[in-house]
Amino acid sequence: MTMKNPQLIKIIAQFSIYLEENNLRKTTERIMILEEIYSRNDHFDAEELYMDFQNRNQLISRATIYNTLDLLSDSGFIRRNQFGTNKTRYEKASNFRQHDHLICLDCNKISEFCDPRLQQIQQTVSSIMEFEIQSHDLLLFGKCRKENCENKKIKQN
Ligand SMILES: [Zn+2]
Ligand SMILES: [Zn+2]
Structure with missing residues (x-):
């Protein structure tokens, strides 16, 4: 054990x-x-x-x-x-810990980041919109800057 x-x-x-x-x-x-x-x-x-x-x-x-x-x-x-x-x-x-995600469109790598300011935005929006937020889902799509990022230069036909 x-x-x-x-x-x-x-x-x-x-x-x-x-x-x-x-x-x-x-x-x-x-x-x-x-x-x-x-x-x-x-x-x-x-x-x-x-x-x-x-x-x-x-x-x-x-x-x-x-x-x-x-x-x-x-x-x-x-x-x-x-x-x-x-x-x-x-x-x-x-x-x-609460975190959000970055997704590389070439290699599909998923990275995480945590920014407490998102919490503040959520609180502000919640009070302005009179909406009780239970969760959020933020995905940032783009291209990573890794040297060996797969599929980076391959063009799809
Ligand atoms: Zn990549
Ligand atoms: Zn995650």
């Missing part, structure tokens, strides 16, 4: 409470998926997550992966984003 960090223990506890309150079963698979997501820092899709379990011989069915991802996003434990494509990507959400 490996040592789990305190943040992970807390998240598992919160998720367990959520499952219990909603009369959902606390299965090993659900907890394994939550742990995996909270041990990574990327923006992954369901298929990548499925393959990572496969590659470690931890056999979790595709259906379980998809269902659990839905469950985790509906309950707010993970954040879901399309990043301007039709592919849904996920990342951990709880206890995680």
Whole structure:
């Protein structure tokens, strides 16, 4: 048994409470998926997550992966984003600093930034528009300045 960090223990506890309150079963698979997501820092899709379990011989069915991802996003434990494509990507959400994303249109790299001024804009807009904002989704599209940015000079026919 490996040592789990305190943040992970807390998240598992919160998720367990959520499952219990909603009369959902606390299965090993659900907890394994939550742990995996909270041990990574990327923006992954369901298929990548499925393959990572496969590659470690931890056999979790595709259906379980998809269902659990839905469950985790509906309950707010993970954040879901399309990043301007039709592919849904996920990342951990709880206890995680608020951030927004930059997406390179050439290499598809997703970077994160955090600017507290967005919070102020939100508050101002909220009071002017008399609108209670629950979340926001800001995606900045462009071109990264990486030397080795893939597809940079390739023109599509
Ligand atoms: Zn790039
Ligand atoms: Zn992110």
